[in-house]
Amino acid sequence: MTFSICVREEYEDESGDDQTRFGVAVTTRLPAVGTLCPFASENGAVATQSLVNIELGRKGVEYLDDGLGVEDALQSLLNADDGAAQRQLHGVDAEGTFAFSGDESKDWYGHLEGEGFTVAGNLLTGESVVEETADAYRDSRGGDAPLAERLVDALAAGHAEGGDKREELRVQSAALIVETTEDREMEPYYHDLRVDATETPVADLRETYELAKEGFEAAVERYEEAFEDDELDDVDE
Template identity: 65%
Template sequence: MTLSICVHEEYVDADGVDQHRFGVAVTTRLPGVGALCPFASEHGAVATQAVTNPELGRKGLSYLEDGVAVDDALRSLLNADESRAERQLHGVDADGTFAFTGDNCLGWAGHREGTRHHEEAGHHGETGRRERDNYTVAGNLLTDESVVDATAESYERSSRDRLLVRRLIDALGAGHTAGGDKRDDLEIQSAAVVVTSTEDREMEPYYNDLRVDASKTPLRDLRETFALAREGYEAAIEKYAE
């Protein structure tokens, strides 16, 4: 099984400037998923899985950087792919979503696309603005459809007061709790999460690009790695603040 989620969120930074953040998180019952499946940049996020082709992720991001809409970018890559019936490919950009599950992907296999709107608090008593979050979730070799639904619903319920990287890990955890991978005989698993932003930061947070390449408890390990990476980042910011 591979289970993944891609997310786009609009937000306003501390200086009142409109920004976008993108995130992708993935887990599977094989080692090294972070090297093959999740791709993200300041232009979007893409996950490639089932019979995985990393070039679909790399080329997908390249097309997004060139200004091609995510639907057009990923659909065109699949149209040129003779093995598309065995692929799962999904992603987001600042304007939309795309998700595809090939007919030959092993079941249960499927995907879900969604959008949620919310009010962002205004500054200095101003009326809040309505912002949009887009997401896609896809999985294969799952126990059933409830795994994808649980992952999506965990994200939809999540509060923006928490960092996106943690919310993505929690969304994968919800899918795992709902049944996850049906291949119980495979013990070595992996997980990864990547979050990017259009915001120009002097120091990119260390905790926004994390991988657990081989573990029997990848999501627990990814949570612990995130906690340590965040602690280390905050300590470095404090130490070198001047």
């Protein structure tokens, strides 16, 4: 299942407190990748792909939430998985990174690890897909754009480089998740988005993000008092 990116970033919130955010984004030439591949919490992000074992993602994040380091967490899951040779599994936590590509994955396949991020892919047109995805993310660091937006940009760079090589498969999908240690009064619901079936997954994910962000901000503005008073039962849907 094509290519994905997991990232960790440190930042200061509006009160000047140190926080950490995690993000994962993925696209593929199959439907509904958001139900299979990306997993994240306030303690890390994990992507499971190639011949997918969803439990690697679910349990991987659970292990991170329990305080296990990402390398120990994901390697222990692979050690117990009889199909590990057909898997790709990668992720980040507060301190490290981990990436694995089983030698029975389909060409081109591979991964790379950078400072606070990992990228992996299979059935790609070539290694340059993951390299361009990584470069686009690196170049975006330190900018003003939200992480979700920059994750879409990273996917777009890999997609433009060739992406998934299975051109005969028309139905595609994409997804992103962003989580943070910051305790916010209301979590932006545009940080967990999926495009389940389309021929233009990255463009549609970008449009979905922009519309969801616009809709969230409009709702907050309209129902500001209800949000502040936590009187959401009184809000007309």
